[in-house]
Amino acid sequence: MNSEISYVHPSADSPWGTYLSQVDRVVPYLGGLARWAETLKRPKRALIVDVPIEMDDGTVAHFEGYRVQHNMSRGPGKGGVRFHPQVTLEEVMALSAWMTVKTAAVNLPFGGAKGGIRLDPKKLSQNELEKVTRRYTSEIGIIIGPNTDIPAPDVNTNAQIMAWMMDTYSMNVGGTATGVVTGKPLHLGGSLGRVKATGRGVFVTGREAARRLGLDLRGARIAVQGFGNVGSVAAELFAEAGARIVAVQDHTGTIFNGDGLDLAALIPVAREDGLAGFNGGKVIDTEAFWDVPCDILIPAALEGQITAERALKTQAKLVLEGANGPTVPAADDILAERGVLVVPDVICNAGGVTVSYFEWVQDFSSFFWDEDEINVRLDRIMMNALNQIWDTADRHKITLRTATFAVACERILMARQERGLYP
């Protein structure tokens, strides 16, 4: 039915194809709600915008931007904005859909959305970056808002970009609207704990998974792909718990040190110039990263990184998906067959959106919490969600990914059913 719609049959390993296959796997566990499952396979709304700006050299450049609202049955759309040269509409659709599942998995009163602009931010000056952010915000301003859809940071976007987005939206509506984005600077309605929240959630869920596997974190060897906001914070927390970060990869290179990398020295270098400039480890091939001796693998870069071939190679017993969509479906099956436990993105990296929710609540009430309170609440929400997912996985004898989808999709489709179809 409706097979003329191009996004119904994407390639299997593309982000949207990966997401659709994950939905297909959960349908048998949805009981009577399966009737509504098609809802999950279609974004509610997708906006493509032209973002023209005058560059510093006087030329005019056009960038393509997107905002996709996948599902808002349970509340306003929520999801980050990515600046990357490979951003496509289909990728943003998949990222928005994973947000729908993620917000439901941790039971936040949000739906799922995502945005992006196809550009390489490293090639833009600060002035150009500000212009592109402001024009994009203005263009998507017709569908975002504190009660409708609330963007946040993602790959290559940060608190400064959120401040420009908040200011632009506020100028257009004629009043300061702090609740329109999360991940803002602290003095502009941001929340304590937001910067580290996603990495912290990876750590909290990973620590519990390791405990259940009988894997002692003290001395455990960890390989991390992607050393930005998510990867570097998760690495720091695992290192504090006694683990050794033996391999790290970013877009500039891969380094290995079997005794454990010195993170205090590595993090500032990685932030400035990328890992390739660090001399405290051995530089290895990109592909060699995937079979380094390790106990835990943390993909924290982009989608589609764990292919079938890499899933066959990995020596890890536990995979913690910091990134969104890092494992293609065929690799998921191989990891399951090989007995490698995967804590899926839709619960593993939900710490960021959980503290974004806290930020949004604090903005609305204009009352701000201290960091301890944030971290205690974050840990509690993540642990409750993970335990429920684990029970579901044990009951049906399914993977944690399908169990997370089962818990989340039941909530989403129950909301859909109770609201009924309009008109």
Ligand code: NAD
């Ligand atoms: P970031 O921009 O801070 O860091 C991205 C990292 O990935 C960088 O170290 C970069 O060098 C590396 N990278 C990019 N391309 C690579 C490649 N081809 N090979 C190896 N490394 C590569 O981004 P982030 O916020 O840390 O996000 C990372 C992942 O986590 C994304 O999938 C994002 O969607 C997901 N995520 C982020 C958040 C958040 O709060 N920031 C929340 C949930 C999920």
